[in-house]
Amino acid sequence: MKILEKIKKNKLLSAVIFTYIVLLITMPDKAIAAINNSMYYVFEMLLIMPVIFILTSLTEAWVPKEVIINGFGEKSGFKGNIFAFLLGSFSAGPIYAAFPVCRMLLKKGASIANIVIVLSTWAVIKVPMLANEAKFLGPKFMATRWVFTTISIFIMAYFIAKAVKKEDMPEEEETNQSEVSVNQDYCIGCGVCASICPKIFYMEDKKALARNEVIAGPMVEKVNKAAKACPANAINYA
Amino acid sequence: MKLPKLDIFTLSLWIITIGLFLFFLFKDKKKTLNSTKVAKGMMGGLLGDLMGILFLIGLILTFVPPETIKTLLGKSNVYLATIISAFAGSVTLIPAFIAFPLVGSLVKVGASIVPAVAFLTTLTMVGFVTFPLEKKELGFKFALWRNSLSFVFALIIAFVMGVVA
Numbered sequence: 001m002k003i004l005e006k007i008k009k010n011k012l013l014s015a016v017i018f019t020y021i022v023l024l025i026t027m028p029d030k031a032i033a034a035i036n037n038s039m040y041y042v043f044e045m046l047l048i049m050p051v052i053f054i055l056t057s058l059t060e061a062w063v064p065k066e067v068i069i070n071g072f073g074e075k076s077g078f079k080g081n082i083f084a085f086l087l088g089s090f091s092a093g094p095i096y097a098a099f100p101v102c103r104m105l106l107k108k109g110a111s112i113a114n115i116v117i118v119l120s121t122w123a124v125i126k127v128p129m130l131a132n133e134a135k136f137l138g139p140k141f142m143a144t145r146w147v148f149t150t151i152s153i154f155i156m157a158y159f160i161a162k163a164v165k166k167e168d169m170p171e172e173e174e175t176n177q178s179e180v181s182v183n184q185d186y187c188i189g190c191g192v193c194a195s196i197c198p199k200i201f202y203m204e205d206k207k208a209l210a211r212n213e214v215i216a217g218p219m220v221e222k223v224n225k226a227a228k229a230c231p232a233n234a235i236n237y238a
Numbered sequence: 239m240k241l242p243k244l245d246i247f248t249l250s251l252w253i254i255t256i257g258l259f260l261f262f263l264f265k266d267k268k269k270t271l272n273s274t275k276v277a278k279g280m281m282g283g284l285l286g287d288l289m290g291i292l293f294l295i296g297l298i299l300t301f302v303p304p305e306t307i308k309t310l311l312g313k314s315n316v317y318l319a320t321i322i323s324a325f326a327g328s329v330t331l332i333p334a335f336i337a338f339p340l341v342g343s344l345v346k347v348g349a350s351i352v353p354a355v356a357f358l359t360t361l362t363m364v365g366f367v368t369f370p371l372e373k374k375e376l377g378f379k380f381a382l383w384r385n386s387l388s389f390v391f392a393l394i395i396a397f398v399m400g401v402v403a
Binding site: 103 | 240241242244247248251252255256258259262269270272273274275276277278279280281283286287288289290291292293294295296297299300301331333334335338339341342343345351354355358359362363365368371372374375376377378379380383384387388391394395398399402
């Protein structure tokens with residue numbers, strides 16, 4: 001039962017392992033050649049993984065996100081664009097983790113152009129990923145792609161701001177709850193909430209969940225701290 | 239077995255990263271160590287897929303001859319290959335962090351960089367699978383404009399890079 005679940009969760013790895021087992025039986029020399037070919041890339045990855053890992057941790061902890069976020073309101077102009085660019089560049093997590101963050105930024109008065117910039121930089125040119133790209137495709141490849149992507153992002157921001165107005169954005173849903181919940185669509189399973197406030201948050205299946213409890217007293221501050229620390233802004237707490 | 243060499247670029251990355259880490263560790267030990275837990279959670283979930291891709295690379299390199307990769311993804315077929323790669327990147331949802339070694343291995347045996355760039359750029363910037371989420375948070379019009387413009391620009395970036403790089 002447990003093994004089946006593991007296979008389901010790691011479909012790609014299971015399929016690859018299965019292929020190797022079949023190969024080892026039918027044509028062992030090819031299987032060994034394939035393992036040798038893979039090992040080269042496994043070692044390459046081991047050379048760069050700790051770097052990406054440490055850079056991601058440092059970005060999460062030390063980039064002053066609040067200072068940056070307060071830097072781009074409606075009339076912040078070019079300086080606001082640069083702040084948006086920095087926020088996207090120094091973020092961690094996949095693009096879908098950026099959607100609720102952008103929603104929060106809109107509420108704080110960020111312009112459409114800056115939302116495009118945050119979302120696109122978040123997706124394509126995050127700093128720890130640049131290190132990885134340079135490792136596997138060369139520093140020159142990485143730098144050239146970075147330059148062209150940056151130019152494209154600014155052009156796109158200009159056009160989308162012309163085409164889409166704030167009225168086209170969905171209305172804010174009324175959230176009238178005093179309970180905590182974790183939006184399962186956006187949780188990236190990092191576990192930071194569970195480590196800040198283990199009384200309320202717990203991890204299950206690589207996602208965080210909140211216990212159905214009344215939050216009062218010193219717990220309020222802890223839940224707030226966890227909600228703020230969530231890199232995907234996925235904790236709803238009114 | 240061929241082992242990768244520690245090139246000057248990786249070495250300097252290591253030195254810079256260790257330097258930064260020590261600096262912040264000195265500044266606030268608890269905060270810095272705590273942050274590694276967050277990153278561990280983020281990246282830990284990807285390990286299965288990462289190993290899957292790395293060992294898939296071995297299978298591809300062993301069973302698909304370089305000539306085939308050159309014909310399919312090489313200079314002779316570049317327009318079609320690029321558009322297909324851009325579509326493939328749009329519908330796939332794998333972290334770029336896992337895609338780089340795969341794309342790097344294909345380029346090394348002769349794939350052109352134009353489809354490679356198109357794939358990497360749409361992979362991260364265009365999201366077919368995440369479109370419903372984007373629509374819900376930022377509206378249909380925004381999501382449609384952003385995704386279609388990103389697709390077009392990914393192609394432009396790819397072809398420009400083919401000329402200059």
